[in-house]
Amino acid sequence: MANQHPQELDASGGVGHRPSRLREMSVQLIVDEVAASGSVSQSDLVRVTGLSRATVASVVTDLVTEGRLVLSAGPETVGRGRPPRLLSLGTAAGYVVAIDFGHAHLAVAIADRAGVLLHEENQVLDVDGSSTEVLQTAVDTIRRNAAALPTCQGRPAAVVMGVPGPIDIESGRLRSGTLLPGWVGSNPAEELGRLVGQRVWVENDANLGALGEMAYGAAQGVRDFLYVKVSSGIGAGVVVDGRIYRGSRGTAGEIGHVQVRDDGALCRCGSRGCLETLSSADSALGFLRQAHGEGLTFDDAMAIVRSADPGAVRLFNDMGMAIGKVVAAVCSNLDPQVIVVGGKMVDAEGPLLEGISTAVRRYTQPYVSSQLAVVAGTLGARAGLLGAVAEAVRHAHVR
Numbered sequence: 138m139a140n141q142h143p144q145e146l147d148a149s150g151g152v153g154h155r156p157s158r159l160r161e162m163s164v165q166l167i168v169d170e171v172a173a174s175g176s177v178s179q180s181d182l183v184r185v186t187g188l189s190r191a192t193v194a195s196v197v198t199d200l201v202t203e204g205r206l207v208l209s210a211g212p213e214t215v216g217r218g219r220p221p222r223l224l225s226l227g228t229a230a231g232y233v234v235a236i237d238f239g240h241a242h243l244a245v246a247i248a249d250r251a252g253v254l255l256h257e258e259n260q261v262l263d264v265d266g267s268s269t270e271v272l273q274t275a276v277d278t279i280r281r282n283a284a285a286l287p288t289c290q291g292r293p294a295a296v297v298m299g300v301p302g303p304i305d306i307e308s309g310r311l312r313s314g315t316l317l318p319g320w321v322g323s324n325p326a327e328e329l330g331r332l333v334g335q336r337v338w339v340e341n342d343a344n345l346g347a348l349g350e351m352a353y354g355a356a357q358g359v360r361d362f363l364y365v366k367v368s369s370g371i372g373a374g375v376v377v378d379g380r381i382y383r384g385s386r387g388t389a390g391e392i393g394h395v396q397v398r399d400d401g402a403l404c405r406c407g408s409r410g411c412l413e414t415l416s417s418a419d420s421a422l423g424f425l426r427q428a429h430g431e432g433l434t435f436d437d438a439m440a441i442v443r444s445a446d447p448g449a450v451r452l453f454n455d456m457g458m459a460i461g462k463v464v465a466a467v468c469s470n471l472d473p474q475v476i477v478v479g480g481k482m483v484d485a486e487g488p489l490l491e492g493i494s495t496a497v498r499r500y501t502q503p504y505v506s507s508q509l510a511v512v513a514g515t516l517g518a519r520a521g522l523l524g525a526v527a528e529a530v531r532h533a534h535v536r
């Protein structure tokens with residue numbers, strides 16, 4: 138039996154042989170290296186992959202023929218003879234899909250395997266409704282947009298989906314149905330995977346926000362930080378040594394459900410007095426409607442805050458202080474370099490961020506706060522979607 142498939146040891150493949158596992162691994166290694174470097178010479182590929190010159194030459198020839206890689210002339214170098222020809226990703230290299238669900242929106246991005254965005258679309262959607270309908274809408278959006286992009290034919294190389302709730306990292310199921318009522322009993326990763334014909338990774342929206350700011354935004358180059366998302370709910374992505382810390386069951390960073398008032402309002406999680414009941418966008422709207430009328434929208438509320446209305450500024454500042462007190466406890470435990478604050482309630486110079494910063498300084502030891510920056514994210518509402526792009530590119534590379 139050992140000799141039944143001798144070609145499996147032949148990394149160069151060959152006419153009449155089915156592609157061997159070794160050959161597939163060589164292809165993956167070379168495509169990943171080209172995706173990571175943008176453009177690279179064939180001799181550099183030999184050096185960084187450790188593959189033989191003959192294997193690299195053979196695989197590159199096939200990939201160029203298939204359109205997955207393209208060869209182009211490198212920059213001229215005076216006195217160094219002919220410049221090396223450089224390889225970059227071709228139009229057939231594949232693509233990745235990122236999906237970001239909020240409680241009331243769906244965002245979809247399609248990117249090439251180097252993470253360059255090809256298309257992005259946002260739509261208003263009642264995500265708290267039936268998961269089956271919501272997932273079908275996502276698939277229809279992906280198919281419509283991929284069909285319009287000539288480089289995005291066939292199945293995506295990886296799909297990452299963000300959802301606004303804690304995820305069981307083993308099963309892909311949502312941990313609490315009370316946080317996303319229409320999704321109770323569903324396994325969104327499995328359901329979406331069946332619809333798109335590809336494995337789907339599902340991730341908490343705050344974790345993706347952290348990954349987005351780390352890949353494209355305010356936390357580039359930072360290894361230890363906390364991303365705090367203040368939106369319809371509150372959550373945090375904890376990044377330790379450059380990686381998301383999920384905890385033993387995937388629920389690390391759920392700071393919105395830390396109890397801050399023993400006799401506070403009932404929370405949708407089933408507890409009461411959670412931070413989220415005091416400081417989220419929903420709770421801000423509830424307070425401001427008492428003064429400005431029931432018809433007040435969230436955009437109206439932000440306009441009132443930005444107009445320096447004393448009551449609204451005080452409200453947002455107090456909310457920031459409440460969030461900052463909980464964040465300070467996390468900082469005392471984890472000692473991060475930076476707190477990046479994102480989500481739709483946050484302005485770079487606004488009272489919410491100021492409140493968080495003040496509380497973090499007040500409730501941590503000076504040796505923690507003196508080295509700790511509290512900044513607004515630079516990606517705004519796109520942080521989660523771009524984090525899903527970064528994560529999809531990573532999964533496409535390590536398959």
Ligand SMILES: [Zn+2]
Nearest residue numbers: 394404406411
């Ligand atoms: Zn709660």
